[in-house]
Amino acid sequence: MTRKDLxxxxxxxxxxxxxxxxxxxxxxxxxxxxxxxxxxxxxLASLQWVTDYRTAHSWIIALxxxxxxxxxxxxxxxxxxxxxxxxxxxxxxxxxRQIIPLKMAPLVLFxxxxxxxxxxxxxxxxxxxxxxxxxxxxxxxxxxxxxxDRRILLVSGISAGFASVxxxxxxxxVFALEVLVIGKMRYEALVPAFITAIIADYTCRWWxxxxxxxxxxxxxxxxxxxxxxxxxxxxxxxxxxxxFSRAVHFFGNFFRSVIKYPPFRPVLGGAVIALVVFATDxxxxxxxxxxxxxxxxxxxxxxxxxxxxxxFTTFTLGAGFKGGEVTPLFFIGATLGNALALFIPLPAxxxxxxxxxxxxxGATNTPLACTVMGMELFGMESGIYIALACITAxxxxxxxxxxxxxxxxxxxxxxxxxxxxxxxxxxxPDKKR
Numbered sequence: 001m002t003r004k005d006l007x008x009x010x011x012x013x014x015x016x017x018x019x020x021x022x023x024x025x026x027x028x029x030x031x032x033x034x035x036x037x038x039x040x041x042x043x044l045a046s047l048q049w050v051t052d053y054r055t056a057h058s059w060i061i062a063l064x065x066x067x068x069x070x071x072x073x074x075x076x077x078x079x080x081x082x083x084x085x086x087x088x089x090x091x092x093x094x095x096x097r098q099i100i101p102l103k104m105a106p107l108v109l110f111x112x113x114x115x116x117x118x119x120x121x122x123x124x125x126x127x128x129x130x131x132x133x134x135x136x137x138x139x140x141x142x143x144x145x146x147x148x149d150r151r152i153l154l155v156s157g158i159s160a161g162f163a164s165v166x167x168x169x170x171x172x173x174v175f176a177l178e179v180l181v182i183g184k185m186r187y188e189a190l191v192p193a194f195i196t197a198i199i200a201d202y203t204c205r206w207w208x209x210x211x212x213x214x215x216x217x218x219x220x221x222x223x224x225x226x227x228x229x230x231x232x233x234x235x236x237x238x239x240x241x242x243x244f245s246r247a248v249h250f251f252g253n254f255f256r257s258v259i260k261y262p263p264f265r266p267v268l269g270g271a272v273i274a275l276v277v278f279a280t281d282x283x284x285x286x287x288x289x290x291x292x293x294x295x296x297x298x299x300x301x302x303x304x305x306x307x308x309x310x311x312f313t314t315f316t317l318g319a320g321f322k323g324g325e326v327t328p329l330f331f332i333g334a335t336l337g338n339a340l341a342l343f344i345p346l347p348a349x350x351x352x353x354x355x356x357x358x359x360x361x362g363a364t365n366t367p368l369a370c371t372v373m374g375m376e377l378f379g380m381e382s383g384i385y386i387a388l389a390c391i392t393a394x395x396x397x398x399x400x401x402x403x404x405x406x407x408x409x410x411x412x413x414x415x416x417x418x419x420x421x422x423x424x425x426x427x428x429p430d431k432k433r
Contacts, residue, residue: 033199068266122323132161183410234392241362251318269319
């Protein structure tokens with residue numbers, strides 16, 4: 001056989017293997033995307049209903065300790081093997097042990113809806129990601145997939161959950177590829193992650209479920225002075241992300257040290273939150289906080305909104321209530337950006353958009369996904385400012401984050417090289433698991 005024949009045969013083999021790979025993951029992506037997108041639609045519809053009910057019947061906040069007890073008992077007696085949440089998905093990716101129990105999906109859905117019904121301050125991304133991951137991992141059993149295929153499956157589930165709950169398929173796929181290892185991307189899962197994200201997003205919208213929209217009307221042209229201000233804003237966002245991560249772990253450790261019986265932790269936490277709410281007659285920092293996020297793009301907000309939301313959310317999650325961190329991070333970043341407009345000469349809406357994704361970037365160590373999300377939500381015109389804020393926040397948040405099972409694959413700067421290969425929990429042993 002001549003060299004030309006060998007070359008032709010090689011190209012033919014490569015094309016066939018690529019087609020088989022694509023066909024295989026399209027077939028797997030379809031059921032995963034449809035199921036995960038439908039689960040996100042159910043989550044979003046449920047959260048809208050309970051939020052409306054709580055807003056109309058604020059007395060129900062007094063039952064937050066009881067809601068916390070129910071959530072705590074449910075996880076203590078039926079959810080011990082899924083209590084780690086998002087960290088469990090990361091751990092199964094790095095060190096596979098067992099198929100993620102499907103019950104993770106209904107349990108986290110119930111816990112999140114109950115948290116929001118009674119007035120806890122939490123998000124929704126963690127719930128969608130856990131549901132997507134649990135649903136996807138069931139196909140490992142069904143098709144008896146190899147360990148390498150299982151990893152791709154988990155990435156696809158994370159991608160589907162994130163993309164469908166926020167309506168950002170590109171950011172959802174990049175987030176799933178980027179979140180597993182700090183500083184490294186999982187390119188072997190590139191095609192499956194994007195296909196699953198697109199299908200899940202389309203499915204969620206088909207039900208139909210609406211997503212929040214925010215507008216950044218004015219984006220000034222880049223200039224040296226504005227570059228400085230954008231970097232300064234990113235620094236503030238990164239330090240805030242660091243504070244959020246540390247606060248979540250602080251309150252988690254506090255409740256574990258004070259109360260040994262886990263179901264009683266959200267009872268105490270719920271009682272404190274309810275007392276504060278009724279004493280101040282202020283429900284501004286409960287739930288997702290979507291109205292306040294919208295307000296941050298349209299008009300001045302209270303300069304201390306971001307810190308109070310940070311305290312309410314970290315206290316809620318540290319006490320053991322369920323939900324995600326990302327929407328509260330959006331709230332914190334958007335209101336902080338709005339407040340920074342008091343002394344940073346950039347449009348308030350642009351700063352709100354920068355903070356919206358940059359605090360999230362610093363807390364999850366996913367600067368590329370957050371940059372893509374910012375451009376999906378606010379338009380390409382804001383891309384330079386969004387990117388500067390996200391990468392600077394990522395740098396200044398250090399080797400910290402809300403996911404303690406993230407592994408440091410590439411240090412953020414040379415002085416951190418000793419952390420390579422470690423999880424965030426190993427770097428900071430006091431972190432909540």
